[in-house]
Each structure stands twice: as structure tokens, then as C-alpha cells.
Amino acid sequence: MSYQLLEKSLGFDRPLPVTETWSAAPDFLTLISDYCLQHKPEVIVECSSGTSSIVLSQCCRINQSGHIYSLENGDEFFSKTCAQLNDFSLSEYCDVIHAPLKQIMLGEGDFQWYDVTGLTEKKIDMLVIDGPPGFLQKHSRYPALPVLSDRMAEHCIVFLDDAARDDEQELVSIWLQKHPEFSFEYIDNERGCSILRR
Numbered sequence: 001m002s003y004q005l006l007e008k009s010l011g012f013d014r015p016l017p018v019t020e021t022w023s024a025a026p027d028f029l030t031l032i033s034d035y036c037l038q039h040k041p042e043v044i045v046e047c048s049s050g051t052s053s054i055v056l057s058q059c060c061r062i063n064q065s066g067h068i069y070s071l072e073n074g075d076e077f078f079s080k081t082c083a084q085l086n087d088f089s090l091s092e093y094c095d096v097i098h099a100p101l102k103q104i105m106l107g108e109g110d111f112q113w114y115d116v117t118g119l120t121e122k123k124i125d126m127l128v129i130d131g132p133p134g135f136l137q138k139h140s141r142y143p144a145l146p147v148l149s150d151r152m153a154e155h156c157i158v159f160l161d162d163a164a165r166d167d168e169q170e171l172v173s174i175w176l177q178k179h180p181e182f183s184f185e186y187i188d189n190e191r192g193c194s195i196l197r198r
Contacts, residue, residue, distance in 0.1 A: 002026050010058045017084050023051045027189040028161050033059050041125035046070040048131025049081040049096050057090035068094040071114040073101045113143040123153040130161040142171040157197050164192025
């Protein structure tokens with residue numbers, strides 16, 4: 001799957017704003033968009049905004065249901081995603097939440113992770129994890145499950161991007177030990193995707 005094929009399948013009338021360094025790979029975007037179109041989740045939370053925000057918003061527009069809440073710590077990315085959603089006339093489907101990283105303490109150590117003060121209290125049906133950046137700390141994306149598990153709907157699904165990396169494989173093992181209520185599937189795509197289902 002390419003970005004062009006994804007654009008065509010979702011009915012975009014212009015190219016997606018893709019950057020080689022930061023944008024999710026087209027096969028990951030296809031995976032999450034296929035799920036969204038098929039299962040029509042009402043509440044979608046993203047850890048990190050960007051091209052995925054636009055793709056998922058388009059899915060919600062097609063479904064005529066659902067809303068995205070996208071946690072973004074970077075000022076520049078926050079502004080850029082808001083502008084791109086506006087350009088694609090998709091702003092009504094996605095709230096980009098400025099969520100600076102703050103220190104949180106978990107049983108596994110201290111982490112820099114999103115301030116979720118502005119996040120909806122609604123139960124999360126679909127969680128897409130593509131941040132914070134891995135270079136910040138070891139197991140940078142680990143806090144997502146312990147912090148958000150209480151907010152997840154009974155049958156929530158979790159998509160973790162970049163799951164081929166050693167760090168992500170290690171943190172998924174810890175998640176599954178701590179949260180045995182989740183089943184696990186690994187998709188061997190371009191960057192690897194771990195899927196957890198409750």
C-alpha cells in the first residue's frame with residue numbers, strides 16, 4: 001500500500017501532507033483506517049498527531065460517526081496538525097490537544113509523558129500510539145497503557161506503531177504481564193505494529 005492508494009481509497013481530493021521522518025508508514029495508516037471504517041469506534045485517542053489524525057478524521061467523516069482526540073506535545077506539530085485538519089475540512093472530527101510532556105512516576109520508573117488534563121473523560125474505543133519519540137527515554141511509549149487503561153472501553157483496541165524496535169517489543173512484554181486481560185497480535189509490516197485487544 002502506498003500513500004497514493006490510501007488517498008484514493010479514502011476519497012481524498014489532494015495528497016496527504018507526508019514527511020519522511022515523522023509520518024506513519026502507509027501500511028500502518030491503512031491498518032488503522034481499515035479498522036476504523038469496519039468497526040466505527042466512537043472515541044479514538046492518539047498519542048502524537050499528524051497524518052494519522054487526517055486519515056482517521058476522514059474515516060469518521062465517511063462513517064458519519066466517531067471523534068478523534070489527539071495528544072500532541074510539540075507546539076509546532078500542534079499548530080501544523082490543526083492547520084492541516086482545517087485545510088482538509090476535517091477539524092470537526094478531531095480535537096488536537098496541546099499536551100506538554102511532564103514527569104510521571106510509575107512502578108517501572110519515571111517517564112516524560114503527555115499531560116492528559118485536557119483529554120476527554122469518555123471511554124476510549126481505539127487507542128493509537130505513535131509517540132512520544134523513542135529518543136526521549138527508554139520505553140518512551142510505555143506509560144500509555146498504565147495511564148489510560150482505566151479510561152478504556154470494555155472492548156478497546158490498541159495499535160502501537162514502530163513495534164519492530166527492541167524498545168517497543170520490551171514494553172509490550174511488560175504491558176502483557178501487567179495487563180493480562182489484553183490479547184496480543186503482531187503485524188510484520190514496514191515498521192511493525194503491535195495490536196492489543198481487551
